[in-house]
Amino acid sequence: MSSQDEELCYASAVELARGYRARRISPVEVIGAFLRRIERDDAAVGAHITVCAASALAGARRAEQRFINGTPIGPLDGIPFGLKDLFDTAGIVTTGGSRHFADRVPRRDSKVAADLAGAGAVLLGKHSLFEFASGMPELDVPYPAARNPWDLERVPGGSSSGSAAALAAGLCTLAFGSDTGGSIRGPASFCGIVGMKPSAGLIGRSGALTLSWTLDTVGPMSRSVADVATMLDSTAGTDPGDPGSVRGGVPTGHAAALDRGVSGLRIGAPIAVVQRSPDLDPETAAAYRAALSDLEGLGARVEEIDLPEFEHANVVVQSVITSEALAYHHERAVSQPDKFGDVFFRRLLQGALLTGEEYVTAQRGRALIERSMRQVMADCDLIVMPTMPRHAGTPAEESAVSIWDRSNYMRIFNISGQPAVSLPCGMTTHGMPIGLQIAGRVFEDATVLAAAAAYESIHHWDRKRPPRTGGLS
């Protein structure tokens, strides 16, 4: 692989678009570089379930013609992207990472796939995921469990594992994932990329397979904050097919607001909540403190805050996800349980434990947390905390820890519907990325992204690449 291919595969969407407009590079050239790289590295990384080589080249040729004609569609025209394989794509198999849907070929695009295609972006492939977006990597499903490009012996996180791994390994420029309890931000943290869970309802979910009707959120992933903001602008909006979608008054202009910075903003730092975590890694704690100091240096006012109902977030999310997942998959679980992988089927069994009264209690807990977070946000513009308490472990290390003993700083924002982004904030001595999470008020996604862009501009962790990108083995 040439060094030019390497540079194209790690260029941001903003840089590729600039190159297309100046006619220095062409979409066909870029897609060709990605297909060669996927051919070389994907067997090791395991990021793809389907590679759409022929349709991607055709899409690149159409984009190229638009640039020749002087009629590009916009900032995503000709930019390669991948989708977590739970977004329906017309005529392309959409498996959900499950044997149940191995031959499922949708007739229509999901809202996200249609929006990105409409913006001229080119679908390179469908990314691997934990089965039906929950649990842990499965060995008894017919799809690859993605590996972490920073260390192939370690997990990339999940469930949007293939998307995060593909971005870190330079196998796509943009990706879209889903986040029900941290499934975009966790992998983003473990793989050293940027992943955003937008405000609930901001991006339509129609045509995306369901894990939990009331908690699922879909969102953009990339290697830079600017690219994430551009994707958000191209996909935010009312979705008539999604009952949870925003109706009217859709916030826009996220990319244009990136240079607002953080000067004068009040940042809440839940330091005591973070320090109480039994599994907090000292290097993560140090990177967090340094990031708070950096944000202060950028003009923000950092104040320690409490998150009063934080301790109940885990049981609320577990109860809601497992109950709703079982409701969604019940018929399949009864009639063809053996087609599920063991890990996901165990999740469905957990959903069978709850009575109706217990599900309602969990929803009351959710309302309590939502109300509490609104009160917290009355006194601060942003909340900043680590994304994960530690860096990525090996599959054995990850599966050895009970879900009840695992600190989770992300789920509280799924419950509250707040926007939250994870971006890199350092590297451990093991050479693994550390993630910083920035959350804001509902529908103030632009403030979150502006703070992330300001932080990113100091260190440019986004420019770091896994050590073996010259040839994963």
Add this chain to the structure above:
Amino acid sequence: MKEDRGNAPLPNSDRVDAIHEMTRLVRRAGLEATPAQLEALAEYHRRWSIEMAALRTRLRLLERNADAGVQE
């Protein structure tokens, strides 16, 4: 010091009863599970019940405070 939220394993004497209860709940939902799945489920349920009890206590406290006109 790690907070005690039920990290200790299930005592053997309670294991059989717990697995029996898991079997009942799983069948109530029309499902079947293997012995290994039931065992893991019993452990999950034990930890989940502790967390759910803490949430119930919090909700009841807020209800009582609301009834008494106390604002949190």
